[in-house]
Amino acid sequence: MSAMKSPQAFCALAMTCSLFSPAFAAEEPLVRVAILQEVPNARLTILAPCRATDLEKGTLVKQWPELKWQQVESGPSGLMIGQTEIHTDVLLLEPTRDAIIRINARPYRGTLILYRTARGKVTIVNRLGLEEYLVGALASEVGQGWPMEALKAHAIVSRTVVAHRIWIQRGQPFDVSPATHLYYGAQAEREDASAAVRATEGQVLSFNGELFSASFSTNCGGHTENASELWDMQGSVIAPLKGRPDPYCRDMKHYRWEANVGTKTFMEKLGDFSKQIGELRDCQVVERNASGRVRSVLLVGTDGSVTIPGRTFRERIGSDRLKSLNFTVTVSPAGISFSGFGWGHGVGLCQWGTYGMAIQNHTMDEILNFYFPGAKRRPLKGLPGFINIY
Numbered sequence: 001m002s003a004m005k006s007p008q009a010f011c012a013l014a015m016t017c018s019l020f021s022p023a024f025a026a027e028e029p030l031v032r033v034a035i036l037q038e039v040p041n042a043r044l045t046i047l048a049p050c051r052a053t054d055l056e057k058g059t060l061v062k063q064w065p066e067l068k069w070q071q072v073e074s075g076p077s078g079l080m081i082g083q084t085e086i087h088t089d090v091l092l093l094e095p096t097r098d099a100i101i102r103i104n105a106r107p108y109r110g111t112l113i114l115y116r117t118a119r120g121k122v123t124i125v126n127r128l129g130l131e132e133y134l135v136g137a138l139a140s141e142v143g144q145g146w147p148m149e150a151l152k153a154h155a156i157v158s159r160t161v162v163a164h165r166i167w168i169q170r171g172q173p174f175d176v177s178p179a180t181h182l183y184y185g186a187q188a189e190r191e192d193a194s195a196a197v198r199a200t201e202g203q204v205l206s207f208n209g210e211l212f213s214a215s216f217s218t219n220c221g222g223h224t225e226n227a228s229e230l231w232d233m234q235g236s237v238i239a240p241l242k243g244r245p246d247p248y249c250r251d252m253k254h255y256r257w258e259a260n261v262g263t264k265t266f267m268e269k270l271g272d273f274s275k276q277i278g279e280l281r282d283c284q285v286v287e288r289n290a291s292g293r294v295r296s297v298l299l300v301g302t303d304g305s306v307t308i309p310g311r312t313f314r315e316r317i318g319s320d321r322l323k324s325l326n327f328t329v330t331v332s333p334a335g336i337s338f339s340g341f342g343w344g345h346g347v348g349l350c351q352w353g354t355y356g357m358a359i360q361n362h363t364m365d366e367i368l369n370f371y372f373p374g375a376k377r378r379p380l381k382g383l384p385g386f387i388n389i390y
């Protein structure tokens with residue numbers, strides 16, 4: 001379940017740090033967001049009294065009037081915060097009042113869980129309320145100027161994705177990471193994202209009364225993908241994730257792409273596959289799935305031929321270069337040329353199709369019903385694992 005990074009998302013980085021304090025319901029699920037994983041060290045600043053709790057023993061171990069640009073790293077037998085070594089591998093660090101936490105100068109809300117890892121590194125996890133997390137996450141995913149109905153639909157899908165992660169990641173060190181969701185912390189927060197999260201507070205998509213792995217990608221290229229092409233669904237794929245034609249992203253951003261790769265680079269990237277065929281003579285798509293995406297590619301060379309699964313082929317050539325699996329390929333003396341549609345895996349909500357629907361005055365519910373047919377919008381409260389929350 002990986003959301004593709006879009007250039008719009010990176011616009012949020014350039015913004016000045018203006019914070020839109022969400023002030024959501026006091027009781028809401030907490031989400032654990034991996035900010036830095038397996039790093040040698042990081043710098044922490046909390047300009048408020050804060051305390052550290054050893055999460056292995058459940059005891060309060062240290063308090064500070066404030067922390068200013070203190071280095072966190074793995075020590076000989078525990079976690080180092082500045083010159084202080086705390087003899088635990090898991091530490092909860094909390095400001096005693098609502099204060100911004102800075103990790104390497106970037107601001108975050110909530111509290112921190114610090115892990116000393118087996119490799120002598122540290123992993124830093126930000127724990128905060130689901131709704132306040134979504135404000136920063138939505139603003140990190142979507143650029144400014146989007147219609148409110150599109151933002152609201154995206155907020156519900158993002159909340160569904162994260163709530164599902166909270167449920168399936170029980171017992172793990174964190175729920176989401178940059179591989180799941182873009183999140184640039186409190187500095188990314190914007191008023192439009194805050195309004196969309198607030199307007200849909202606590203609302204998720206469910207199917208047959210359960211959360212499901214709703215997903216999204218930048219542009220589906222004209223047909224959303226059946227989730228079973230991407231994940232092992234252990235049986236038949238549910239109706240909302242079967243994939244469908246999408247006319248709304250046509251001619252929107254990232255609908256078409258072209259890529260050229262030199263023959264030498266192409267063969268190097270395919271490594272062991274290219275060694276089986278000698279010199280490259282041809283490259284052909286041999287099978288496509290129902291959504292038009294490539295299932296397998298045939299390489300033909302002077303010494304033989306080899307078939308490569310489409311997903312392996314895209315990973316080897318590079319998923320930034322081959323922006324999707326919906327492509328055609330030609331081989332010429334100049335190299336290998338690709339022409340394709342869309343950006344990302346294509347499962348679930350198509351971000352640019354959502355934009356396209358909203359500018360044609362479709363409502364949030366119409367957008368959600370289009371991309372997740374059969375799914376129902378409902379409160380998260382009452383679903384398995386969230387019954388007593390809110």
Ligand SMILES: [Zn+2]
Pocket residue numbers: 219220221222223224246248249250350352353
């Ligand atoms: Zn689309």
